[in-house]
Amino acid sequence: MDLQQLKGFMAVAKHSSFSRASEELYRTQPAVSKQIRALEESLETRLFHRLGRKIQLTDAGEILYRHAHRVFQVLEEARETITELKGLQKGHLRISAASTVGTYMLPRALGRFKRRYPGIDISLAITNKAQVLEQVLEHEADLGFVGPPVQPEQLQKEEYLLDELVLIVDANHPLAHEEFVSIDRIKEEVFILREEGSGTREIMEEELARKGIILHKAMELGSTEAIKQAVAASLGVSIVSKYAITLEVVMGRLCAAHINDLNLRRQLYTVSSRERTLPRAADAFLELLREARADPGQEDESASRRAKRPD
Numbered sequence: 001m002d003l004q005q006l007k008g009f010m011a012v013a014k015h016s017s018f019s020r021a022s023e024e025l026y027r028t029q030p031a032v033s034k035q036i037r038a039l040e041e042s043l044e045t046r047l048f049h050r051l052g053r054k055i056q057l058t059d060a061g062e063i064l065y066r067h068a069h070r071v072f073q074v075l076e077e078a079r080e081t082i083t084e085l086k087g088l089q090k091g092h093l094r095i096s097a098a099s100t101v102g103t104y105m106l107p108r109a110l111g112r113f114k115r116r117y118p119g120i121d122i123s124l125a126i127t128n129k130a131q132v133l134e135q136v137l138e139h140e141a142d143l144g145f146v147g148p149p150v151q152p153e154q155l156q157k158e159e160y161l162l163d164e165l166v167l168i169v170d171a172n173h174p175l176a177h178e179e180f181v182s183i184d185r186i187k188e189e190v191f192i193l194r195e196e197g198s199g200t201r202e203i204m205e206e207e208l209a210r211k212g213i214i215l216h217k218a219m220e221l222g223s224t225e226a227i228k229q230a231v232a233a234s235l236g237v238s239i240v241s242k243y244a245i246t247l248e249v250v251m252g253r254l255c256a257a258h259i260n261d262l263n264l265r266r267q268l269y270t271v272s273s274r275e276r277t278l279p280r281a282a283d284a285f286l287e288l289l290r291e292a293r294a295d296p297g298q299e300d301e302s303a304s305r306r307a308k309r310p311d
Contacts, residue, residue, distance in 0.1 A: 001042050006068045008035035009047065013065050016055045073139050080279045089119040093281040096141035098199050099224055101268055102126035104243040105161060106145060109292065113285050120281050130197035136271055142282035144271040147199035157269040160289065164242050165200065165264035166256040170234045176255040183211055183261055190236040191215045192227050199266075200224075204239045207262045228254060239264065 011021035012032065022029040040047050047061035057065060080091060093113070097106055102124055110122055125135065129146045136144040137154055150157045167186065169175050175185065193215070194201040208215060219235070221227050227238050228245065232253045239259075248254040258264075270286065272278055278286075 001039060005035045005039040005042075006071065008032050009039055009061075009064065010068055010072070012036060012048065012055065013057055013061065018055070069138075077139075077276065077279075088117045088280060088284055091117075091119070091279065091281040092121045092123065093279070093285055094123045094125075094140070094142045095145065095285075096125040096127065096132045096135040096143075097145040098129045098132055098147065099126055099194070100163070100200060100241045100244055101145040101147075101160075103224065104241065105268075109285075109289060112292075113288050116288065117281070117284060120284075128195060128197040129199035129202070133271065136273055139273060139276060142272065142279055143285065145268065146271060147203065147266045147268050150269055150271055154274050155271045156274050157271045158286070159293075160268045160270045163266050163268050165204065165239045165266070166242050166245070167237060167239055167259050168228070168231050168245055168248075168254050168256050169237045170232050171252055171255060172234065173237070173255070175237075175257055178257045180260055181257045183213060183259060186237070186259065187213055189216065191217055192230045192236040192238045193217055193220050194224070194227065195220050195222050200240060203264065203266055207264060211261065 008021065008025060008027075011024050012018055015021050015024070018029050018032055018036075022032045025032060036047065043060070043064070045060045046058050047064060049056045049058055095102075095106070095110075103126060106124065110124065114120070114122060125132075125141065127135075132141070132144040132146050133150075133152060133155065135141040137152060144155075145160060147163070167175070167181060175181055193204075205215070219230070221230060224240055224244050227240060228248055230236065231238050232248070242256065245254055245256055249256055270289070272282070
C-alpha cells in the first residue's frame with residue numbers, strides 16, 4: 001500500500017466512479033483501476049462492490065476510507081506546520097461560512113487579511129449552517145462562521161458579530177413603507193424560505209412558532225440572493241439579515257421592517273475544532289477580527305482615507 005494507491009482509492013470512493021476519479025487525478029482510467037486492484041491484492045480483500053456501472057464501498061472499503069481520510073488530514077497538517085515555520089509569508093486559510101456571513105460580512109475582513117498577509121492563500125466555502133459545522137468537525141475547514149446554537153462538544157466558539165433579521169417586502173407591497181409591523185400583519189403572508197439546515201431559517205421558524213404562527217410557504221430557495229430576487233418579483237416576503245439588503249434598500253427594490261414582539265437578533269460565532277491546533281493563518285485571522293471588534297471605527301477610518309487619497 002502506498003500514498004498514490006490511497007489517493008486513487010479516495011478519488012474513486014469520493015466520486016463512486018473510476019472515470020471521474022481519473023479526471024480528478026489526471027490519469028487514465030486503466031491506470032486508476034490498476035491502482036485499486038493492486039491495493040485490493042495487498043490487503044487481500046475487495047474494497048468496492050461493482051454492480052454494473054454502480055460502484056459502492058464494501059465494509060472493508062468503508063474502514064479504509066475513514067483511516068485514509070485521517071492519514072491525508074495528518075499529512076496536510078504536517079505540511080501546513082512546516083510552511084508556518086517560515087512565518088505567515090506562506091500558508092492556507094480555509095474558511096467555511098453560512099451563506100449570510102460568507103456573502104455579506106466576511107469579504108471585507110478577508111480583504112484586510114489579504115492586504116496584511118498577501119502570501120496566504122484563502123479558501124472560502126459558502127454553504128448552510130449544518131454543512132459548515134460538519135466541515136469544521138471533519139477538519140475540512142480551519143474556521144467556521146455560523147449563527148446559534150452551536151451544540152457539538154467537539155467545537156469551541158467565539159463571538160464574531162451581532163446580527164439582526166428583518167422582514168423584507170417588494171417596493172409595492174402594502175407594508176413597504178412601515179418601519180415596524182405587528183405579528184398579526186404578517187400571519188397571512190406567503191413566505192419564501194431558505195432550505196432546511198439554514199441558520200436564518202432556524203431562528204425565523206423558532207420565533208414565529210413561539211408566537212403560534214404557522215408559515216405559508218411559497219417556495220424554498222438555496223441562497224439569500226435568490227430570495228431577494230423572488231421577493232423583489234412579488235412572489236412573497238421573507239426574513240433575512242439586515243446586512244444582506246443594504247444595496248437593495250438604497251436602490252428602492254426592497255423595503256425592510258422590524259417585526260414587533262419577535263427576538264430576531266442573533267449572535268454569530270466563529271467555530272473551530274477542539275481536536276486540532278489551529279494553523280497560524282487561522283490564528284492570525286481571528287486576531288484581526290478581535291482587533292476590529294475592539295476598535296470598530298478603525299476599518300471605516302482607513303477606508304475613508306483610501307477614498308480621499310488623490311489618484
